[in-house]
Amino acid sequence: MSASTFGSGIRRREDPRLITGSASYTDDITLPGTLHAALLRSPYAHARINGIDTSQAAAAQGVVAVYTSADTEGEIAPSPCAWLLPDSGLTIADYHCVAKDTVRYVGDIVAVVVAETRHEAYDALDLIEVDYEPLDAVVEPKKAAADGAPQLHGEIAGNQAFHWTVTGGGDIDEAFSEADVVVKETIIQQRLIPNAMEPRATLASYTAATGELTVWNTTQNPHILRFLSSLVIGVPEDRLRVIAPEVGGGFGSKIAAYPADFITMFCSKKLGAPVKWVESRSENYQATTHGRDHVQEIELAATADGKIKGLRATVWAGMGAYLSTAAPGIPTILHGLMLSGVYDIPAIHEDVYGLYTNTTPVEAYRGAGRPEATFMVERLVDLLAAKLGLDPAEVRRRNFIPKFDNGHDVVTGLTYDSGNYDGALSKLLAESDYQQLRAEQAEARKSGRYIGLGLSTYVEICGLGPSQVAGAIGFQGGLWESAIVRFHPSGKVHVMIGASPHGQGEETTFAQIIAGELGVSPDDVKVIHGDTDNTPMGWGTYGSRTTAVGGAALALAARKIRDKAKVIAAHLLEAAVEDMDYDDGKFFVKGSPDSSKTIQDIALMANVAWNMPEGVEAGLEATTFYDPPNFVFPYGAHLAVVEVDAESGNVELKRYVAVDDCGPQINPVIVEGQVHGGIVQGIGQALWEEGVYDDDGQLLTGTMLDYALPRADRLPDIEVHSTVTPSPHHPLGVKGIGEAGTIASTAAVYNAVIDALAPLGVEAVNMPLTPERVWRSIQAAQGRN
Amino acid sequence: MTIPVSISVNGRRYDREVEPRLLLVHFIRDVLGLTGTKVGCDTSQCGSCTILLDGVSAKACTCLAVQADGASVTTIEGLAGDSELHPLQESFWNKHGLQCGYCTPGMILASHELLRCNSDPSAEEIRHGLEGNMCRCTGYQNIVRAVRDAAETIQGGTS
Ligand code: FES
Ligand code: FES
Numbered sequence: 001m002s003a004s005t006f007g008s009g010i011r012r013r014e015d016p017r018l019i020t021g022s023a024s025y026t027d028d029i030t031l032p033g034t035l036h037a038a039l040l041r042s043p044y045a046h047a048r049i050n051g052i053d054t055s056q057a058a059a060a061q062g063v064v065a066v067y068t069s070a071d072t073e074g075e076i077a078p079s080p081c082a083w084l085l086p087d088s089g090l091t092i093a094d095y096h097c098v099a100k101d102t103v104r105y106v107g108d109i110v111a112v113v114v115a116e117t118r119h120e121a122y123d124a125l126d127l128i129e130v131d132y133e134p135l136d137a138v139v140e141p142k143k144a145a146a147d148g149a150p151q152l153h154g155e156i157a158g159n160q161a162f163h164w165t166v167t168g169g170g171d172i173d174e175a176f177s178e179a180d181v182v183v184k185e186t187i188i189q190q191r192l193i194p195n196a197m198e199p200r201a202t203l204a205s206y207t208a209a210t211g212e213l214t215v216w217n218t219t220q221n222p223h224i225l226r227f228l229s230s231l232v233i234g235v236p237e238d239r240l241r242v243i244a245p246e247v248g249g250g251f252g253s254k255i256a257a258y259p260a261d262f263i264t265m266f267c268s269k270k271l272g273a274p275v276k277w278v279e280s281r282s283e284n285y286q287a288t289t290h291g292r293d294h295v296q297e298i299e300l301a302a303t304a305d306g307k308i309k310g311l312r313a314t315v316w317a318g319m320g321a322y323l324s325t326a327a328p329g330i331p332t333i334l335h336g337l338m339l340s341g342v343y344d345i346p347a348i349h350e351d352v353y354g355l356y357t358n359t360t361p362v363e364a365y366r367g368a369g370r371p372e373a374t375f376m377v378e379r380l381v382d383l384l385a386a387k388l389g390l391d392p393a394e395v396r397r398r399n400f401i402p403k404f405d406n407g408h409d410v411v412t413g414l415t416y417d418s419g420n421y422d423g424a425l426s427k428l429l430a431e432s433d434y435q436q437l438r439a440e441q442a443e444a445r446k447s448g449r450y451i452g453l454g455l456s457t458y459v460e461i462c463g464l465g466p467s468q469v470a471g472a473i474g475f476q477g478g479l480w481e482s483a484i485v486r487f488h489p490s491g492k493v494h495v496m497i498g499a500s501p502h503g504q505g506e507e508t509t510f511a512q513i514i515a516g517e518l519g520v521s522p523d524d525v526k527v528i529h530g531d532t533d534n535t536p537m538g539w540g541t542y543g544s545r546t547t548a549v550g551g552a553a554l555a556l557a558a559r560k561i562r563d564k565a566k567v568i569a570a571h572l573l574e575a576a577v578e579d580m581d582y583d584d585g586k587f588f589v590k591g592s593p594d595s596s597k598t599i600q601d602i603a604l605m606a607n608v609a610w611n612m613p614e615g616v617e618a619g620l621e622a623t624t625f626y627d628p629p630n631f632v633f634p635y636g637a638h639l640a641v642v643e644v645d646a647e648s649g650n651v652e653l654k655r656y657v658a659v660d661d662c663g664p665q666i667n668p669v670i671v672e673g674q675v676h677g678g679i680v681q682g683i684g685q686a687l688w689e690e691g692v693y694d695d696d697g698q699l700l701t702g703t704m705l706d707y708a709l710p711r712a713d714r715l716p717d718i719e720v721h722s723t724v725t726p727s728p729h730h731p732l733g734v735k736g737i738g739e740a741g742t743i744a745s746t747a748a749v750y751n752a753v754i755d756a757l758a759p760l761g762v763e764a765v766n767m768p769l770t771p772e773r774v775w776r777s778i779q780a781a782q783g784r785n
Numbered sequence: 786m787t788i789p790v791s792i793s794v795n796g797r798r799y800d801r802e803v804e805p806r807l808l809l810v811h812f813i814r815d816v817l818g819l820t821g822t823k824v825g826c827d828t829s830q831c832g833s834c835t836i837l838l839d840g841v842s843a844k845a846c847t848c849l850a851v852q853a854d855g856a857s858v859t860t861i862e863g864l865a866g867d868s869e870l871h872p873l874q875e876s877f878w879n880k881h882g883l884q885c886g887y888c889t890p891g892m893i894l895a896s897h898e899l900l901r902c903n904s905d906p907s908a909e910e911i912r913h914g915l916e917g918n919m920c921r922c923t924g925y926q927n928i929v930r931a932v933r934d935a936a937e938t939i940q941g942g943t944s
Binding site: 009011012014015016017018019020021022023024025027028118119194195196197198199246247248249251280281282502503504505669670672673676677678679680681703704705709710711712713714715717718 | 804806814815819820821822823824825826827828830860861862865870874877878879881883884885887888889890893908911912913915916918920921922924925926927928929
């Protein structure tokens, strides 16, 4: 029974507390005597601060303290950037947690008020007088690179944070000069605002007598936050405890360690009292990291029969006003190295310019670099198909990397683990009845209806990743994960992990892993995570790595337990270890399964230790630190079917069919949920979402009223299918699935809309494909303007 | 200045003195300590704060505590009443209708309203009925399944 729970869609054990309102998110926790912090943020995108007067605020009712940079200078170090991209001329501007003399984006922190209630703190913000001298601002990355652009950081020439390149394979210029056909496009990968439904929050509680600081925070990676906080606010790591309680979604926006977090810690330390800061949604739009924001100029060289010969691109990536924690690695390592996609491309070259702009810092957002890569490649392949008059499925087939089980090198330097790209596409075409859809499209066109089919065949890199590689690419941390498996005397199990899931369901899937490996009921396993004081070090939950890396650590820890249990069982059954067999939680002498010891028998004996084999320690517990030998590379093929109303420009998404391959699925119901959510976020980018600044750097989409999130009524049911190709190097064969949908879907929907508009002569429309934009592009293509 | 209010929440009456500007959602969360009701926005868009006000769903961030004087409120903590779980809670669990859970209390109470007005909604009607509640995790599909499932359970139980 128990072994079979691996692979079954059992209900999540997380849910009972979540559906009854008993779960505690950071803002739900209040300690006796908690004070409340509110942050004064700059209303200007770029300005000099000539003076701040806090006297009235300090005297206001309930106010305990007001701090500006004069108070925090020397007490809070600049917020660190922890991805030091090598060979890129990386220049890191100091990110002062409280701005010193210049503010560089709307939302930059200028002062903090601590008061007895949240209302009093916010009231007092209005009483702070700041003398700003506005400066010119620049918000678009390509404009920031231009001569004469406003400069954000005096010491950094041309606003350039870095210039990174990837070159691989044959001579790229030759590939283009010898090509039969070249297709090009300029893509605006618009800025997105992650919108985890739970806004960010911190509760910090400092005890002067012990020098201990406990921090509850909405983080995806509590151990990294502890490490960085110890450096920034000077509380030693052993006295710092970071707890990620229930966390309401992250999607990358809760990876970074933020100035607001450090400031809240500072306030608590200074005042010797618990201090809580909770951002409002509008503040979240201004100050929690954004995603994407690329301008991409891309081109593809190919032969007349559609074989790709080279891909060349230049990307201007907006980084915002400062470099957030992991920011430099996102538009580079996680993007440029994936430009071969699922195709055999003999020559690739990309230049990526990272630019400071007067905007909110840009960080990882679901997919983080890979959606931007997939979009480029999948656009180019469709352009090639259109140019050659071939079906997009056919062009893909002519260029797919053939099926491989154990390693395939691409010219960007990566070794994909396993894949069968043609298999995924074939399944997709069959499941969606693609030929029939094409016939229906042709019929519809005859009667003036614009139906479009869009394909996206993707591979992504996740399960980050080998620590040696992390070091080589400048990531200032490891990328291994750890797990402790502990059997209690009654046979119940505690699992402690360093990763920190926040909605992905690993409390359930990790119990299923233990059940599969050790034959216990998943109900007997409690998975503990998120508290640095009672979990082993781990690098966090992002990059679809929790199951791919943490799950491997767990499986290997379970196997260590099994090995030890076997030795104890052999001793108790008076047999040689070599003669022992194991099946589904039972240890027995080969051929005599009737006389066996269960894992629970062994757990009891190991814990009481009355009769242990010579030289074997008491206890049944194992720890593993798993450093993966390679990344994992999930892949798949998606199809979107849309109908465009040429009169209004409205895009209706009629069908969405997905085939994803993340290897064996521990819990297919949870996998399907990840696929749904991921796809919808990518659809959001294609059709509705955009973070918009005006030329002065004012955020125009600064509330949930202005930023168009996907809603229930605008989506079809997604048809989910899968294939199963195990990763050759993972102990369970599994790959990640958290980001795959988002990586694939934007390109599928976009390609479908362009396909629908082809008869009208429309070749490109900037995302998001709102009715107005689509309508305008139709008018322009028809010469109607 | 404070004003006395008497609000019954999940069957228990609370008499408190509140500031006139205090939102009902903050009354529930900060004054009463019932934190199951969530705050996800500041423009009444997200639906995370949905509760039942005299049996009808309301966004608790759009209502002042003083406006709810004398009213009876049901939050996620009180939805199941004397049973362990309300059929909607059970269905959200069975159909994997939640991931991070942050939108879930509001989503369940909005679904409660939907079923109150239409006991046998189609998938399309459910999607339409829930368009005022945001979920960033699930893509809504399993929420729709959950509400459909709950409708069937409730109908099965009453017919
Ligand atoms: S908190 Fe968002 S609608 Fe009430
Ligand atoms: S489950 Fe996370 S927002 Fe809905």
